[in-house]
Amino acid sequence: MKLATLAVPILLASAATLFAQAAPQPAQPMPVANVAAGAMPNTQALFDGYVRDGKMPGIVAAYGFGDAPTLFPAAGRIADVSSAAPAGPDSLWRIYSMTKPITAAAAMILIEEGKLKLDDPLSKYIPAFARMRVLTSPDTSLNTVPATRAITIRNLLTHTAGLSYNIIAKGPLLKEYERLGVLPAEVNMAVEAQMRAVRPKTLAEFADRVATLPLIAQPGTKWSYSIGLDVMGRVIEVASGQSFDAFVQARIFDPLKMRSSYWTVPRGEVQRLATNYTFTGDTRTPIDPAATSVYLQPPSFPYGGAGLVSSARDYDRFLHMLQNYGTLDGVRVMKRETAALMMSNLLPAGVTFGGIGGGTGGTTSAAPLGYGAGGSVYLADGPFGIPSKGTYGWGGAAGTIAYVDPVKRIRGTIMVNYFPSEKWPTRSESVAALAKDAARYAR
Structure with missing residues (x-):
C-alpha cells in the first residue's frame, strides 16, 4: 500500500486531535x-x-x-x-481563473434542475452563436470556413468551443479581441481605463460580440484555453432568469x-x-x-x-x-x-x-x-x-x-x-x- 494512502487518514485524525489538544483558553485565543x-x-x-x-x-x-x-x-x-x-x-x-470552477458549479446546478443540458447547443440560449466560422490559420490570418458543428454547453465548460482568449490569441485574431473589447479581466486602474473604453457594458452585449469572432478550431475538436466560462455567465442569466452574480450569490x-x-x-x-x-x-x-x-x-x-x-x-x-x-x-x-x-x-x-x-x-x-x-x-x-x-x-x-x-x-x-x-x-x-x-x- 502506498505511503500516502496510509498517511492521509492518519494525518486527518492527528489534525483533529491536535486541534482538540491545542484548544485555546477563551481569554488567550491562539492564532x-x-x-x-x-x-x-x-x-x-x-x-x-x-x-x-x-x-x-x-x-x-x-x-x-x-x-x-x-x-x-x-x-x-x-x-x-x-x-x-x-x-x-x-x-x-x-x-x-479560480473563478472558473465557481461559474461551472453554477452551471451544473442549472443542469441538475433541467434548465440546461450538457449537450444543448449554445445558440439555444444565445441565438447569435447559431452560425459560427472557423479560422483556417488562427495565428496568422482571419480567413475562415463555416463551422461544421454547433458549440455546446459542454464545450463552454471544457474549453473545447473553439473560442480563444486575449492571453492566448496571436496576430490578427488578438487584434480583433482587443478591437471588440473582449477583455473580461481586471489588472489595475490604468489598464482598466483603456479596456473600459472598448469593453461591452453588459454580459448580454459581451456574449453577442464574442459570437462575431471566428473560432480557432471546429467546436468539440480541440482543448484551447478560452473565454468560455465568461460566455457561460450569460448562459446562466438566460437559463436562470437572474443576473449572473445574483445567481452565484x-x-x-x-x-x-x-x-x-x-x-x-x-x-x-x-x-x-x-x-x-x-x-x-x-x-x-x-x-x-x-x-x-x-x-x-x-x-x-x-x-x-x-x-x-x-x-x-x-x-x-x-x-x-x-x-x-x-x-x-x-x-x-x-x-x-x-x-x-x-x-x-x-x-x-x-x-x-x-x-x-x-x-x-x-x-x-x-x-x-x-x-x-x-x-x-x-x-x-x-x-x-x-x-x-x-x-x-x-x-x-x-x-x-x-x-x-x-x-x-x-x-x-x-x-x-x-x-x-x-x-x-x-x-x-x-x-x-x-x-x-x-x-x-x-x-
Whole structure:
C-alpha cells in the first residue's frame, strides 16, 4: 500500500486531535496559523522560507482533511509594507481563473434542475452563436470556413468551443479581441481605463460580440484555453432568469457562508485586500496596490472566468462542498451525482488535455489529465500520490492554487498575488511539503 494512502487518514485524525489538544483558553485565543504550524511543519517551513528569501510578501493556505477543522498555515504580510496586515485565512486575494470552477458549479446546478443540458447547443440560449466560422490559420490570418458543428454547453465548460482568449490569441485574431473589447479581466486602474473604453457594458452585449469572432478550431475538436466560462455567465442569466452574480450569490455564496467573496471589494474591507505584484527578473513591483485597487469599483459586468476576489477560508468552503459531493454543514448545494459529474472528465470524445502554464493560472502534471466543468481532473495518481486520481482543481493567473481530492477527502487552497503565476514553483513544492507532513504521521 502506498505511503500516502496510509498517511492521509492518519494525518486527518492527528489534525483533529491536535486541534482538540491545542484548544485555546477563551481569554488567550491562539492564532490559527500557529496551530497549523504545529500540524504541518514542512509546509510552514516552506512558506516561512518564501517570505524570508523575499520571494513574496506573504502567503496563506487552507488545507482540509475530511471534516476536521481546516488548517491555515501562513507567513508574511499581504503587502511589502510594515503596516500591512499579516496574511491569514480572511485576507482577500485576486483569484482570477479560480473563478472558473465557481461559474461551472453554477452551471451544473442549472443542469441538475433541467434548465440546461450538457449537450444543448449554445445558440439555444444565445441565438447569435447559431452560425459560427472557423479560422483556417488562427495565428496568422482571419480567413475562415463555416463551422461544421454547433458549440455546446459542454464545450463552454471544457474549453473545447473553439473560442480563444486575449492571453492566448496571436496576430490578427488578438487584434480583433482587443478591437471588440473582449477583455473580461481586471489588472489595475490604468489598464482598466483603456479596456473600459472598448469593453461591452453588459454580459448580454459581451456574449453577442464574442459570437462575431471566428473560432480557432471546429467546436468539440480541440482543448484551447478560452473565454468560455465568461460566455457561460450569460448562459446562466438566460437559463436562470437572474443576473449572473445574483445567481452565484444566492445559490453558492450564501448557502456556503462564503462571506468574503466579491466581484467588487467593499471600501470597508480594503485593509484585508492584498496588493498584487509583478516581477521583472527577481524585482517585485506593485501593479495593483490595495488602496487604489481596480477591484474597489464595480466591473463592467461580472467576469465568470476571472472576476472574483476571495479568501482562503471562503474558497476552502467551496472545495469542502465539492469534497462532500455537494453538501456542507447540512446544506446541500447540488446533488451528489451533479458534483461527481462536475469533477469527472467531460471532454468530448477524441479530445485530450495536456496541461497548460505560461501565466494562465492553469496546471501541468506528470500524471495524465482530463478536464471537467471548469477545472482539470487527474486521470491517475500524481507524483507523491497527492493529488490522487480523481482530483479536481484549477489555479489563478496571480499564483493562486486550488484542488480537491474527493476520494481521499483532501483539499488545498493557496493564496498569493503576483504575476507571472509560475515565477516560483509553489504548486510542486507545496504538494511535496504536504506529502512530507502526511508521512510524519505514518511512522
